[in-house]
Amino acid sequence: MLLATFSRPRATGWRHWRNLLALSSLSCLLLLADDFLQQGFTPNNRAELEAGYVAALWVFSLALWLSQLPRLAVAILLGFALMQLLQLGNLSFFGEPLSAIDIQALLGDTAEVRHTLWLSLPEHWPVLLCVGLPYGLLIALHLYLPGRVPLPASRWALLLIAAVLLSKPYRATYRNLDAFVPSPSRSGLHNSLNAFSAWAVRLAGRDDVVLPPTAYAPYGLAQVPSTARHVWLVVADSLRSDRLGAFGYERNTTPKLSAYLADNPQALIRPGVAAGVATDVSLPYLLNPIREPGQDQRLRSGEINLFRFAQAAGFRTHWLSSQESKLLAHLGSRHLDVSISREDHPLRFLQRQDRALLEILDEQQWAPRNFVVLNLRTAHLPYAQNYRHETTPAPWPDSGAEGQANAYDNSLHYLDGLLAEILADFDRLDGERYLIITGDHGQRLGEGGHWGHNDLVPEVSDVPMIVVARDAPTEALAELQDERWISHYEAGSWLAERLGTRIDNPNRRPGEYFVHGKLLFSDNFVQRVCESPTGLVHQAPQQLSKLLLDTSAAPCG
Known part of the structure; x- marks a missing residue:
């Protein structure tokens, strides 16, 4: 019975698929929007569209809607939003995308990070807007539309979601940190998925090596x-x-x-x-x-x-x-x-x-x-x-x-x-x-x-x-x-x-x-x-x- 439920999609018509394609496209645009919103506030964000990444993001968006599991979708999107707050905040403050080593450094000095965040908020508050608007709208859509808008459903979408989310952590098990270096012209979410995957697999839970202070004079x-x-x-x-x-x-x-x-x-x-x-x-x-x-x-x-x-x-x-x-x-x-x-x-x-x-x-x-x-x-x-x-x-x-x-x-x-x-x-x-x-x-x-x-x-x-x-x-x-x-x-x-x-x-x-x-x-x-x-x-x-x-x-x- 469970296997039948898992493997048999619900009967659907053209209207269901049309809604799915429209929502997947809208979701993909919203997941890309934070970079381009931030570019209106700071030149530090230099993200550009990459066709392969956009296609992968669209397929992932389709899988979220096809799964018909709003709570799962919201949990994933909240995780993305948190990563993007850190990613775009780092871009706004330092001018460089966040790397796995940066994440480890942030967690190693949380008190200093909190102090810096509070003092810099008046200057860098647009980050909250750039992330909050698209992700807030996307989360609202996933909470409100299922059951009100006819959509196809298949639990096979869960396999696709898992494959996308686990692909980069799996890659980090056999590749060094240099394979996950962020690119200033890459989408912020793309950089975040790379950075947090590499950090989780390679650095999380490990004690940082504290390097002795250098005796070099300033230039x-x-x-x-x-x-x-x-x-x-x-x-x-x-x-x-x-x-x-x-x-x-x-x-x-x-x-x-x-x-x-x-x-x-x-x-x-x-x-x-x-x-x-x-x-x-x-x-x-x-x-x-x-x-x-x-x-x-x-x-x-x-x-x-x-x-x-x-x-x-x-x-x-x-x-x-x-x-x-x-x-x-x-x-x-x-x-x-x-x-x-x-x-x-x-x-x-x-x-x-x-x-x-x-x-x-x-x-x-x-x-x-x-x-x-x-x-x-x-x-x-x-x-x-x-x-x-x-x-x-x-x-x-x-x-x-x-x-x-x-x-x-x-x-x-x-x-x-x-x-x-x-x-x-x-x-x-x-x-x-x-x-x-x-x-x-x-x-x-x-x-x-x-x-x-x-x-x-x-x-x-x-x-x-x-x-x-x-x-x-x-x-x-x-x-x-x-x-x-x-x-x-x-x-x-x-x-x-x-x-x-x-x-x-x-x-x-x-x-x-x-x-x-x-x-x-x-x-x-x-x-x-x-x-x-x-x-x-x-x-x-x-x-x-x-x-x-x-x-x-x-x-x-």
């Missing part, structure tokens, strides 16, 4: 004259310098770049040291030039951010990426004038890969002054997928025993053509201008049987650093000229000065670098790297909590 920031008109930063994924022909690799993987550098001997070309071994770690440290580990608050505040410096100096800021928008977390997205990522043109990037990014670059309307960050995916695993759309045959066979290594070299050869076009676009600009080409991190290419990144080993922290200046004072490159290696921190600090802000770091020690492990926050692993006459010395990785207590480390050199 000094000084406004300096800047006459630059264009400052470009090109970051290619998984770019390892010793596999570039321009750096002496036996294969000519970069014929066009090598020719360009030969024609422009004033350009700097150096091996570099990445700030981290994962994209969502290295990019924040590159665009927020922070040298020392354990500076989480400095990173979260965005006080040392290149986009912020650029806007303050009158530059129009551009983020153009062929990768997902979640990489914008902690990059200073609230200081962006133009933000384009893979989700904005999914079909275009699927068909054209990184070449679509160059087309988007050509479509930009340049202001009198511009700061542009280009983020390419070209050399990311799976390597061959990045260039298979090209009609020109790849130089080396990407099948067989050497297939994967050859595919990486092929992807660099493909990147070489893209960089040639970027450099040509840059050279066509007028006025004083600067460009840096680097990688977010390097790559293991079969050493010891290992591939990919995320490991604190020399191959993964190895990146190229190419610096080009046009119509610039001769002393502009002097700061980097004598460096044997140029780190992400040094490149970021140099760019900051081109953007009108000099960073004075009293903690800096010559020839010493820090490479961060695969997690942006928490008790991460960190590797200290020192210059020596014979090359770089990579010390054994240490957990941050131990590194901060280690006072025995001698200066490099």
